[in-house]
Amino acid sequence: MSLVGYNFGKILRSTRVFKGLTETQLAEGICTEEDIIQFEKEEKYPTIDQLSKMASKLEVEFNHFFDIASTDTYNYAIGVTELIKKYKRERDYAAINEIIQKEQDNPLFKHTSFNQFLVWHQGICSYYLEGDRQKSIDLLSKALDMTHKEEAAMTEREIEILTSMAIIEKDSGNLDKAVELFHEALNQLTELPQVQDSKIWLRILYGLAQALSKLERYEESLIYSSKGIDNCIYEENMYLFGELYYQTGMNYIKLGKENKGKEYLEKAVTIFKLQKNDKFASLVRDEMEKLLKYC
Template sequence: WETSFGGKLKITQEEIASGICTQGLISRIEKGEHIPSADILYKIAKKLGLDVNYFFHYAETPSLTYIEEVMYQVRKSIRERSYHEVEEIIKIEMKNPLFQTPTFKQFLLWHKGICTYYIQADIEKAMSLMQEALNLSETGNNAYSEREIEILNSIAILHSEVGQHKRAIETLEKAMVHLENLSCKKDVHIEIRLLYSLAKFLSFEEAYADSIQHCERGSKLCLQYESFYLYGELTFQHGYNLMKLGQKKEAIVYFCKARSIFQLQNNSDFVSYIDEEMSYLS
């Protein structure tokens, strides 16, 4: 990268930018006027044929900023189910000295476990990696942090994926106890995530009335925090439980409400799914 690295890499800004971003953004990065995201940094490194750690010798960005960018990119890609992309990031960062502290290594192991299941379908290895991540807890098994509670949620989801719904429910109940014992809760969405997972898995076990209770509790939190986060999913799950209990008219009310929420969120896939469910009721 000629202007930033003393002419070691003979490539123009336009060539670097092609397929990644604008030439203007590359110029701003070189001048130190813009901090690139982890995603852009990876793409630049790949185009230049470099290990991403090469940039650390030249970067003025604080290490913590880079770590935060990587963690953001990993979480974003997990939400988008881009597991191969996450796998590539983790493979690189596992060698990065910045990620060797227990806290950051735990983050990588957690997501490596998720990717191992969804890419390789290896549930035993995935669970082993998740447990290895939990073993890096700095507070011990008696007092988990918010992240460790989220790891428990991921473990529960994998149990459910292989049909172990009762074990999933037991894991989530354990996570709820840890959450209740936290003196300071920074992420208000964790409890909503746990309640939604519990509601789903209880439905799988045909415990529809219990599932409805968790849906109602999660929905109240969404309203309390003025957040649409999982509100549509909780509303749909509530309707699904009512449908299974034979309360079709009430179920349609919740399905219609969930459909409106997903329309506002431009979630066309869920809107289509609800339309399909409602067609069975009409």
Template sequence: MKEYNIGEKIKELRLSLEISQNDLAKQICEPQDLEKIEKGDEYPTLPQLHTLAKRLGIPITYFFETNWNQNIDYINSVKTLMRNYVRDREYKALYEIVKREEESELFQDKLNKQFLMWHEGICIHYLFNNKNEALTLLHEAINLTNRDLRDLKEEEIKIYYSIGVIHYDNKEYDKSLDIHKQILSFLQDKYEIQDRKLYLRVLFALAQTLIKLKDFENALRYSNLGIGVCISEDMLYLFGEFYYQSGLSLVKLDSLGDGMELLNKSMNIFSAQRNRKMEELVKEDTLKLLEPTDY
């Protein structure tokens, strides 16, 4: 952001409005941090910049108005922040950004508007538990660029994946399964997918849904495929989860020894990744699987 002279613009506006550094920085950052921002020694985060712009009475785009490339940089920064909020399940913060950017001229073209609608649908599902409104919004987002669900592009596939997740969360497992099978078919027909994690997420969703439907043989098939992809592409993403799914499926298929071996592998992976939550989950499930049952 330094080349955009954001710090200089903040200082110019602050002085013209006769606002002290202490007053402008209040509940945003420390005054000494604002001083560094104005000097160009530090860069404000996007949430800080939003609040500063609001307090100074100008649109945030003011800081990026000098040329088209800077607008693109701002859009990409917003999208990155939104993706991070989804990853961290910070849906309230995500929703605030969506509603704020809906008013921005920079997000009025089809693709950027689609991105906002997609993430608004995610927020409506997780924040307000409104399945129908969320699904309607996600379908409308896809319809902006593809009305017949044929030859879906990568971004459209991701939105369709979110639709499948919402059906899964609402225990509509058959609908979720159908959607993720369609997505897998779309992905297998495409030679180049930029986000390789998307393929793994779909395999995980298929195995997860099939476990819920007690179709352990097919769940095992997809989770084993996920393990193979992780190994061949040297990826740790969902690696432990796939071993967990395969181990659980094998135990349910009465292959207790093989299943427990894979469950232990999944625990070791989660331990190495310092994923304590998943490590404890597998431990608890393993103990339950070993408990004697009455028939």
């Protein structure tokens, strides 16, 4: 059986990255790391036995590599997931929900990876569009259970789903549960030999800092918001940079260090203006006035 013409290398790499596995992790017990690199470059192809074992480790059906590629729809599925990610960054949950309703009966999205992605984001939409926390948590748990085995270390994708659960708990006011889940996600993330998307660190650190502030645990919150700022600087990443400066400034003000807090809030405003996010810059200025008014 030939894999030539099936875009096999691209599918293998995308699925591996989707699952949060390194070349070394995927290769273990199957072949060498160099083999995986060559498979993904289509410099050579795996045997049937190797392909079967890779499908098992990636938790996809054996025909995942053929059904998608042979119908030339794999790029379509990736395009849909990227569009959902874009709308999530913009907090446009109505647009995400519209896509989910359109695609949930598409046979392409019955494959485990894509189906999990849809259920995960359906869970997010359930909370932000319907305000239904329990339905949201149930859907996120369902998405997590599609791939995660009890006691096993989590993949990067699974940690992202767990982080979404923590964020929902935070936003619905279950702060102690949120802190517990954020800590679990953080611990799981530190166990990964390599993180494909560094933004996940920032989502966890920012969410944890927010939850701790709401619990009036400002010193603890400051630890994580400061770590987030350091991570942004180290990675040269502007994602959540302004929000983390805002959170840090708020913590300092709550701790009675008004001047230092104001300094961080003003930096947050500057960052949001550089990002051309005038709405957030204005919100921070308004919040700064409220916070300092009663100090």
